[in-house]
Amino acid sequence: MTLRLEPPARRSLLSIAWLLPMLWVLPLGAQAMQRKVPAPAAPPPPVVQQLPPAKAPAPAASVAGLNSGAIAAGQAVPASVPFGRLFSGDSRQVEVKVVAPREGRVTVAVEPNSPFTLTEVKVFGLPAGLSPRPAPTQASRQTTGSQTLAGPGSSAAPAMSANVSKTLLATLTGAPFSVLAREGNELVVTLVFAPKLDLVNGPFVGDHQATLTLDGGMWKTSVPVSGRFEGLKIGMIAVMSDRDVVAYSGKLGALSGAELVLTNAEKQPVVAQITAKTLPAGFAMAQVNVQVQGGQTRNVPLPVFLSPAIQEGIQQAAELTVSYSGKTKTVPFTFSVYPPSKQFKFAGEDGLIWEFAVTISPTGKTSYAYYVTNPNMLLNRRFMFEVKWKGVRLNTMGNDIGNTLPGGKSGDRVPYFWSIQNNVVRDNYVQMLQVPPTVTMTYENL
Numbered sequence: 001m002t003l004r005l006e007p008p009a010r011r012s013l014l015s016i017a018w019l020l021p022m023l024w025v026l027p028l029g030a031q032a033m034q035r036k037v038p039a040p041a042a043p044p045p046p047v048v049q050q051l052p053p054a055k056a057p058a059p060a061a062s063v064a065g066l067n068s069g070a071i072a073a074g075q076a077v078p079a080s081v082p083f084g085r086l087f088s089g090d091s092r093q094v095e096v097k098v099v100a101p102r103e104g105r106v107t108v109a110v111e112p113n114s115p116f117t118l119t120e121v122k123v124f125g126l127p128a129g130l131s132p133r134p135a136p137t138q139a140s141r142q143t144t145g146s147q148t149l150a151g152p153g154s155s156a157a158p159a160m161s162a163n164v165s166k167t168l169l170a171t172l173t174g175a176p177f178s179v180l181a182r183e184g185n186e187l188v189v190t191l192v193f194a195p196k197l198d199l200v201n202g203p204f205v206g207d208h209q210a211t212l213t214l215d216g217g218m219w220k221t222s223v224p225v226s227g228r229f230e231g232l233k234i235g236m237i238a239v240m241s242d243r244d245v246v247a248y249s250g251k252l253g254a255l256s257g258a259e260l261v262l263t264n265a266e267k268q269p270v271v272a273q274i275t276a277k278t279l280p281a282g283f284a285m286a287q288v289n290v291q292v293q294g295g296q297t298r299n300v301p302l303p304v305f306l307s308p309a310i311q312e313g314i315q316q317a318a319e320l321t322v323s324y325s326g327k328t329k330t331v332p333f334t335f336s337v338y339p340p341s342k343q344f345k346f347a348g349e350d351g352l353i354w355e356f357a358v359t360i361s362p363t364g365k366t367s368y369a370y371y372v373t374n375p376n377m378l379l380n381r382r383f384m385f386e387v388k389w390k391g392v393r394l395n396t397m398g399n400d401i402g403n404t405l406p407g408g409k410s411g412d413r414v415p416y417f418w419s420i421q422n423n424v425v426r427d428n429y430v431q432m433l434q435v436p437p438t439v440t441m442t443y444e445n446l
Contacts, residue, residue, distance in 0.1 A: 081212070083116075083193040083227030091194035093119075098189070098214050098221055100181040106216045108177040108189055114210035115203040116225050117192045121177045123170040125185035187214065195229040205231040206239045230263060236270055236292070237263040238322040240333040241299065246430065248362060249312050250340025255283075258302040260320065260331065264292040270324050274300065278319040280335055282310025312337045338362075338430060346439040351376075352383055352401070356439050358394075364426025366394065367419040374401045374411035376445075383443040392424055394437060400446065 083092050100106060110118045170179050181187060189212065195203045212223040231237050241259040264270050270292055276285040285304045292298045302320075315334040322329045343359040352372055359367040374381050384398035404411030425432065 081223055081225045085228045085230050086193060086195055087230045087233045088195060088197040091192060094191050096189045096191065096212060096223055098187045100183060100185045100187060100216060101219050102183045102216065104217045106179055106181045106187060106214055108214050110191065110212050111210040115193060115195050115208050115229065116210050118177060118189065119192050120190040121172040121179060122168060122188045123179055123181055123185050124166050124188065125169055125182060127167055191225060193227045197232055203229050205229055206243055233265045235265060235327060236272055236322060236324050236329065237265060238329055238331050240331060244315060244334045244336050247306060247335055247337045248340045249310050249337050252306045252308065255304040255306055258304045260300045260302055261297065262290065262292050262300060263297045264294055267294040269293045272322050272324040275321045277321045277330060278317060280316035280318060282307045283335065310337060312339060338433060342433055344436045348441055352381060352443050354441055356385060358387060358437055360425045360429060360432055362429045364422050365419055366422040366425050367417065368395060368397065369415055369417040371415045372401055372413040374404055377404050379403055380446040381443050382446055383441060386440045387437055389424065389432060389437040390435065394422060394424060
């Protein structure tokens, strides 16, 4: 939490020490008003809803990948279920386990037009009419292949061990994948990645992502799935490590992040020449000659340079040519160019007249500035700004401001400006360009 007070030159150390606790302790009976400037925001991610008060809260749906068992309630869903790298004709299978937090019909689906195939859904648990046998009193714990859930009531109440019997209750092997599941049942979803090279209908060579969704009506779980298709196991296989290379219009010169991955599927070493066939305006690249040993993979940074002619815009088409042993392959990809910084401005006139600005950059450097005027001639006021992005607090700051006496300017707060490093901004800069932060101003009379 960041609190901005008067500069030391304008206040003594004693007055600052008195002011700090007063910023956070508000007098009883104080009159408060609030002003919030809305900004576009992405819808909140689906969450598991709580059970009615008559029952104990249900645990969040838990997910696990290969050989990991179920994840205890309350832990985060894995970042992804990775299949890794596969060549044409290879096949790999992954099981994803989810414990249903409440009873209902569950629909399982994977995004259409993805190379990942949903082949089977199994439901495990106790047969209908039977109750889970009691387990020793204890806090929730994790056991391989099962999950111990706290029973209703206080922490001293008996626990109930779900899915202890591992009885197979249902099996689905074809669409639609929709099945009834009781609270505590374990759903085991089988996904298969078996890409085949087909220039017309097959998946493209490179990285693929999709989302596996389990929707129980009153709860929903989404699991990211990823895999890389390497194409045929012959000759030289060339793919970009990132099919969309990010650049910033204010950073000219050498570009980092553009990388070509070469895999030599032959037994003998191969020398490849990499040249730029198509590049957007403002991009240039010198030819690269590289040798790749037989059966080896090599990551090749591309010497891409940016000039003042670069233009902002997403997914600008580009293409490389890879030549080796009298053969030529093309590698399509894109560049997305974003501004090197972005400023968002906010203003309001509810009780206090104020302006606020937030400036962000890809490095995470975040600057704040505000100007506040108190139009009231009699009452001093205490104000507070809070900056958030998608519900995550980025900063909080506040101060006191005097009243506006006739002929005086004590009710004006001169502009304040300062910068900090913020990792949330650094990791989500591009997303913030589409979904700006929000600023809330609150104040009270002193």
